Amino acid sequence: MTSNAMPTTSSTDKSPRQRGMLALSRRLFLDSIESRWQLFLLTGAPVLLMTLLYLIFNVGIVRDLDIAVVDLDHSHSSRLLTRYLEASPRLRVSSFNNAEEARRQVRLGRYSALITLPYGLQSKLANSRQPSIDIRYNGQYLLLGKQANSAIKLALSAGLKKLSTKVSLLKGLNRQQSQFMLSPIQQQLTPLNNPNSNYLAFLLPAITIALWQVISVLSISNSCSRLLLQPALFQQHSTAKLWIAQLLAATLPLWLLGVSALALLYGIIALPLAGSLALLALGLAMMLLALFSVIALIAIIVKDNVRAISVCAALFAPAFAFMGVTFPSSDMPVAAQLWREVMPSTHFMQLLLDQLSRAANMSDLWNLLHLSLFSLLLLPLALFSRHYRSNSSRYQHTGTNGGATR
Amino acid sequence: MNFWRLLRCELKAILSESAIVLTVFGGLLLYSVLYPLPYLNQTTTEQPTVLVDLDQSNLSRRLGRYLDATPQISINHRATSLNEAQALIASDQSRGVVVIPKNFKRDLLRAKSPTVAIAANANYMLVYSAIAEGAVKANLAISKEVKGAILLAKGGQSTAVGIAIDPIELSSVPIFNLNLGYLGYLVPALFVLLLHQTLLIGTGILGASQWRQAGYWREVSAWQLVLARCCAFGLIYSGFSLYYFGWCFYLYDVSRLAGIAELLLLVLPWLLASTAFGICLSSAFQRRDRPTQFYVIVSMPILFVSGFVWPSALIPDWLVTASYAIPAIPAIHAMLQLNQMGGAWVDSLPYWLGLWLMFVIYGLAACWLVGRRQSIAPPETAA
Numbered sequence: 001m002t003s004n005a006m007p008t009t010s011s012t013d014k015s016p017r018q019r020g021m022l023a024l025s026r027r028l029f030l031d032s033i034e035s036r037w038q039l040f041l042l043t044g045a046p047v048l049l050m051t052l053l054y055l056i057f058n059v060g061i062v063r064d065l066d067i068a069v070v071d072l073d074h075s076h077s078s079r080l081l082t083r084y085l086e087a088s089p090r091l092r093v094s095s096f097n098n099a100e101e102a103r104r105q106v107r108l109g110r111y112s113a114l115i116t117l118p119y120g121l122q123s124k125l126a127n128s129r130q131p132s133i134d135i136r137y138n139g140q141y142l143l144l145g146k147q148a149n150s151a152i153k154l155a156l157s158a159g160l161k162k163l164s165t166k167v168s169l170l171k172g173l174n175r176q177q178s179q180f181m182l183s184p185i186q187q188q189l190t191p192l193n194n195p196n197s198n199y200l201a202f203l204l205p206a207i208t209i210a211l212w213q214v215i216s217v218l219s220i221s222n223s224c225s226r227l228l229l230q231p232a233l234f235q236q237h238s239t240a241k242l243w244i245a246q247l248l249a250a251t252l253p254l255w256l257l258g259v260s261a262l263a264l265l266y267g268i269i270a271l272p273l274a275g276s277l278a279l280l281a282l283g284l285a286m287m288l289l290a291l292f293s294v295i296a297l298i299a300i301i302v303k304d305n306v307r308a309i310s311v312c313a314a315l316f317a318p319a320f321a322f323m324g325v326t327f328p329s330s331d332m333p334v335a336a337q338l339w340r341e342v343m344p345s346t347h348f349m350q351l352l353l354d355q356l357s358r359a360a361n362m363s364d365l366w367n368l369l370h371l372s373l374f375s376l377l378l379l380p381l382a383l384f385s386r387h388y389r390s391n392s393s394r395y396q397h398t399g400t401n402g403g404a405t406r
Numbered sequence: 407m408n409f410w411r412l413l414r415c416e417l418k419a420i421l422s423e424s425a426i427v428l429t430v431f432g433g434l435l436l437y438s439v440l441y442p443l444p445y446l447n448q449t450t451t452e453q454p455t456v457l458v459d460l461d462q463s464n465l466s467r468r469l470g471r472y473l474d475a476t477p478q479i480s481i482n483h484r485a486t487s488l489n490e491a492q493a494l495i496a497s498d499q500s501r502g503v504v505v506i507p508k509n510f511k512r513d514l515l516r517a518k519s520p521t522v523a524i525a526a527n528a529n530y531m532l533v534y535s536a537i538a539e540g541a542v543k544a545n546l547a548i549s550k551e552v553k554g555a556i557l558l559a560k561g562g563q564s565t566a567v568g569i570a571i572d573p574i575e576l577s578s579v580p581i582f583n584l585n586l587g588y589l590g591y592l593v594p595a596l597f598v599l600l601l602h603q604t605l606l607i608g609t610g611i612l613g614a615s616q617w618r619q620a621g622y623w624r625e626v627s628a629w630q631l632v633l634a635r636c637c638a639f640g641l642i643y644s645g646f647s648l649y650y651f652g653w654c655f656y657l658y659d660v661s662r663l664a665g666i667a668e669l670l671l672l673v674l675p676w677l678l679a680s681t682a683f684g685i686c687l688s689s690a691f692q693r694r695d696r697p698t699q700f701y702v703i704v705s706m707p708i709l710f711v712s713g714f715v716w717p718s719a720l721i722p723d724w725l726v727t728a729s730y731a732i733p734a735i736p737a738i739h740a741m742l743q744l745n746q747m748g749g750a751w752v753d754s755l756p757y758w759l760g761l762w763l764m765f766v767i768y769g770l771a772a773c774w775l776v777g778r779r780q781s782i783a784p785p786e787t788a789a
Contacts, residue, residue: 037696045703052707052725059720066719092719106581107749109742112717114581125573128566132575139580140746141714142591146535149578156576164573177517184514184552185545186521189538191528192495199716202531211706218699225695305695306425306611313702314433318440320706327588328450328501328533336444356529358496 021245024237028249032223041219042253049211050264053204060200064092065148068102068111071095075122077163081133084159085115090151106138112148113137115156125163193272193357201271205352206325208261213345216254216288217316218309220295223250225305231392239385243296243378251288258284275355279364283351283371290344290374297377300384316343323349347371407626409634415622416638420612429698430608434646437600438654441593448587450536452480455526456491456500459484463511469522469548473504478540495527502526502537514552582661582747589658594746595714595738597650602734603705605643605677606684609635610697613688617779628777632769636681640674643681647673651745663748672740672754675761679733682768689775712738733768736760 033039069085071078086093096102099116106114116134124131133156137149161182168178194201227233227246234242259281266273295312302308321327322340329340340346351367407415420426457473459466474481483500485491491503505523507513513520522545526537550571557567583590612635616623623631651669655662664672691697710716711729718726729735740757743749 037693037699041699049703049707053710055725056707056710056716056721058722062717062720064719065717104750104753107743107747108753109739109747109749121574128569128573130569130572130575132577135576135578136581137578138747139583139586140591140742142583142586142588143531143715144717145580146586149580150535153576153578160574160576167573180517180519181553181556184519184549186519187542187545188521188523189542190523190525191534192525194528197528197531197534199531202529207706207710211703214703214706218702222695222699306698307428309695309698310425310428310433313429313698314436317702317705318437321441321444324444325530326532327444328453328530329444330453331447331450332444333446336446339440339443353529354498357498357527363497 021241022248024241025245025248025252028223028227028246029253032226032249035222035226038219038222041215041222042257046212046215046257046261050208050261053207053211054269057200057204057207060198061196062144062147062199063090065090065112065144065151066092066094066110067113067115067148067152068106069093069095069115069117070097070099070102071117072099072119073117073121077122077125078117080162081117081156081159084155085152088151088155090147091155106136109138109141111138112141112144113152115152125167128167193274195272198271200269203325204269205265205271205356206320206323206349208265209345209349209352210320210323212254212258212261213287213291213319214316215257216251216291217295217312219254220250220292221299221305221308221312224296224299225303225308228299228303228388231388234385234389234392239382239389243381243385246296247289247292251285251292255281255285255288258288273356274358275364276360279360280352280355283348283368286368286371287344287348290347290371293375293377293381294344297381297384300381300388316345319343319345322346325349325353341370344371344374407622409630412622412626412630412634413637416634417641419616419621420608420638420642423611423615425694425698426608426611429611430604430642430646433604434600434650437604438597438650441596441600442589442654442658445588445592448585448589450532451477453478453502453526453533453537453540454482454500455479455502455504455537455541456483456485456494457481458486458488458491458503458505460508461506461510465511465514465548466506469506469510469544472544472547473541476540476543478536479504479544501530501533502541504541584661587659590660590746591714593655593658593660594741595712596709597654598738598741599705599709599712599734601643601646601650602680602732602737603701603708605639605680606687607698607701608639609681609684610688610691610701611694613685614691614694614697617689617692617782624780628773628780631776632682632685632772635685636678636769639681639684640677643677644673647677651741655745661746663746664744668744668751671751672737672744672758672761675758675765676733676737676740679761679764679768680737682765682772683733685772686768686775689772689779708732708734711735714738714742730760731764733761733764736764 033042067085069082071082082093082095085091094111102114105111114136118131118133121131121133135149135152137152138145164182165178168181169175173181191197224246262277262280262284265271266277298311299305299308302311322336322343323346324332324340329337332340347367347370351364354364354367455473457470459470470481473479479502483494485494488505491500494500495503503525507520507522510520524538524541526534528534553571554567557570558564562570580586651673688697708729711721711725712735713721713726736757740754743754744751
């Protein structure tokens, strides 16, 4: 092994191995997917995970939230309200006779809300004594609880309108007057960019990008550590050439993977997109460059894939929380805002969110600029590579660690 | 080799493996800070909203003030036309818009209900719901004032007016996680999952690094090794459970309704089952850099299938059923029931017994798998 490496180092230019960058890159890529796991990461894993996530969020729109209704009045009015609740597509009503049992079931987390229609609802309403309907929604399942609450309020207010109309007609108002009295100001709510509040459109892109980032991080780390196991290559090729070839080898398949993920989301599933897909593809490439710069640096500093992966997992696994999709970034504390800045996915996600809301324009360059700043890390990488190279050549001469796997 | 020496060997093997120390100790400490970090402010407030007041009457200006006064909305721009508002939203300077129509006041005086339009960017679901909630609240307040004024003008008494405005009172109050904070919502389940995943990674790396070489683990019988490993990881993770479910929950002000005895009782079978599960899976790993990768990429689907982000009823049944084979899932449900929703211990009993059953099944499987690994001679010669 050592005797083999020596002559190539001394005569780099004439070596037959020293062909074009693309050939080298191709060799590095083929070498990296010799590992079955790496091949799985690039092909099977994304397909499996996307299928799983699609199955989970397939329905997209929240419906059939289980709620419990305790009707203590058993009157015409209370049954009318229950029917209105049952008619809501977002709710699925279970009626309980026993308040205690209903409460226990709610504590088990089976129901998103508990509605109590009190005893005397109808008579109090008729006598203008303002009965009160209790809605207890489950704040532990935050989003579901809120959804249930708003659906319940919507359904009940439709029912109440009917009841109140009767009361005010009895009081001698005419129909038009009573209509106005019930709701003097009408409201029209519009969810922009996602007209039916589809969770698929809101959550799936963010999850996809987060997953894609995790897969990219792992696969780049694997491929870089594999490269570092072959110090002979550092002797044969110039640092810049080797790393550029490695960049191509590691990120091109990932870029294709990312582009096909976008194609799946906005082509096949056809989620709404206002901006430019080409810009997003460019953004993916920039993000890969950023990730590569970070991970190659980690790999060359740590020099052991197990630890490099651990470090990467610690850094990149929480990225989803910081994307600002589920929880808006403007409400994050300063420390979180800073952490956001050092996550490449944040900047790409911002680009994506902007493209979801509007057509592409010059301000998108700002996000791309942020992403390109990460490539400054290539400078320390070059430095470390030089160090690594001189070290590895020493090893090769003494023959302690030469060649490693090849 | 007696049990105590075996346990010592296990602990030594865990602590001397730098990747495990990095993931388990470093990772868990880092995650306990990093994951809750974005949510420290708990709720979304003061969302930048643009107001398009086409009426410019005293009533429309009052509505504008009411909007600004809600905790959810902050009017940061005032536009004179819808196009202008659109540009502001497109450039992300505002995330929502409220349009007060022309002749707003005149229509109200003539008893013709005007329509106030509210729109917000639904790519940020929480922002959308905050702006909608705030705007609806402000509208209701104005509506009530208008109704009250009309009724008083018609000669009603002020006490009767209050009831006539709201013939039925809807009192809608959250139960559990009372302040509707994001931390209280996310942290309990997330922390269970974090402990679970790092535990699996730990057992995975330990297994993968041992299978290839000779060592104390070949000198004992399989069941002894499994038991010792469960104890070793159990010991480390009971410490971390105390830190996560005790100190961190306290620090992040997450509700802690279960007694410490109940919590310990729940954590015990969960840790044992998770470790046994981890040992089973670890026998499939040949290389030390694989377990972390595998568990990192599967953790997101596990989180979403656990049913607190997205209702289980809308996830395919077979997927939900299958997910109960992962010890974290019943543990998350039991934890939420006991500690967050103050359920009775009896009600979580099925989960608890299920975890013990898992420990038995995975434990037996682990013994068998470890036994098979032990019977393969170490391929040391190849290296």
